[in-house]
Amino acid sequence: MTTVEHGPAETVTLAGAPTNLLLPGHDVPIGRYTTVRRLLPQRARRMVGAWCFVDHFGPDDVSTSPGMRVAPHPHTGLQTVSWLVEGEILHRDSVGSVQPVAPGQLNLMTAGRGIAHSENSPPVRPPSMHGIQLWIALPEDARHTPPRFEHHPAVPVVSEAGATMTVVVGSLAGEASPARVHTPILGVEILLPAGASVRLPLERSFEYGMLAMTGAARVAGVPLERGSLLYLGTDRPELTVEADRPARLFLLGGEPFAEPLVMWWNFVARDHDEIVAAREDWMAGRRFGAVADDPDEPLPAPAMPTTRLKSRTRDGSFLPR
Known part of the structure; x- marks a missing residue:
């Protein structure tokens, strides 16, 4: 997935104290036919752990529309996590992967030093599309690695107190996802029937966030609505x-x-010059390769801003040079 926003250029580097900060999403168009609710990054909160980008899309009726159409575009310095509740999306990338993802399955793409991919609804597909895509920032020792792609047809499921919890990334209650990540991290889908209450064990050293995809719940006593x-x-x-x-x-x-x-367009980097180099390589046809079996023209990168991109803290203030 790609963002059409010309930014942001922010960072998160410090742990926060226990708090309850409610962050409403805002709508962003993706490709020609899909609008997502962007939940991270926001001015008040840039990251949760290494999670640096969260888009929630649907439920959308795609029975009479083309559905998701995101042409080939590049990524650096991150992993993408694609998780569907309804529908099907076809992933193609420049390491040769052509892989559909369906509900209950996990697509994990590691950009490393650079990869290109596309995401499209297949011609024959379910009538509804609903899911999330997330980015994980790669640490220094992993962000220059060769790109790779993983598809996991199943991930662990934990049932407790009426709740069904799917361990998409990381581990919970003794169950560990097969997803290969490079920083201590957790991503869990939680299904709650009406009247259910569940107590989740947490790591005190982790920071956490909860998003509502459907329905509503009380999380740590705070009402949380969809989106x-x-x-x-x-x-x-x-x-x-x-x-x-x-x-x-x-x-x-x-x-x-x-x-x-520093995050800009589809690149996660450490400074302005890395972003410039990635953009130049993409526009020149270097580094990222061609997306397998995709007939669409690659997306052009937007113009760079007129000022240098700077890292920011969680509260939005600039980091010293």
Whole structure:
């Protein structure tokens, strides 16, 4: 997935105290036919652990529209996590992968030093599309590695107190996802029937956030409605989640990411010059390769801003040079 916004150029580097910060999403067009709710980054909160980007899309009726159409575009310095609730999306990339993803399956792409990919609804598809795509910032020792792609047809599921919890990334309650990640991190889908209440064990060193995909719930006593993200801070040994009506939530967690980041377009880097080099390579046809079996023209990169991109702290202030 790609962003059409000309930014942001922010970073998150410090751990936060236990807190409840409710962050409403905002609508962003992706490709020609899809609008997503962007939940990260926001001015008040740039990251949750190494999670640096969260888009929630749907439920959308794609029975009479082309559905998702995102032409080939580049990435550096991140991993993409694609998780569907409804529908099907076909992933193609420049390491030769051609892989559909369906509900309950995980597509994990590691950009490393550079990869290109596209995401499209197939011609024959379910009538509804609903899911999330997330980015994980890669730490220094992994961000220059060769690109790779993983497809996991199943990931672990934990049932407790009426809740169904799918461990998409990381580990929870003794179950570990097969996804290969490079920083301590957690991503769990939580299904709650009406009247359910579950207490989740947490790592005190992690910071957490919870987003609502459908329905509504009370998370740590705070009402959470569909399309919003609740930032929960660190130093929590457990978390109580309650639902008066059926709800589908997604828990994000991880150790606070300690490295400076600059994010611009589809690139995650450490400074302005790295962004410039990645953009130049993409426009010149270097580094990223060609997306397998994709007939669409690659997306051109937007123009660089007229001022140098700078890293920022979580509160939006600039980091010293």
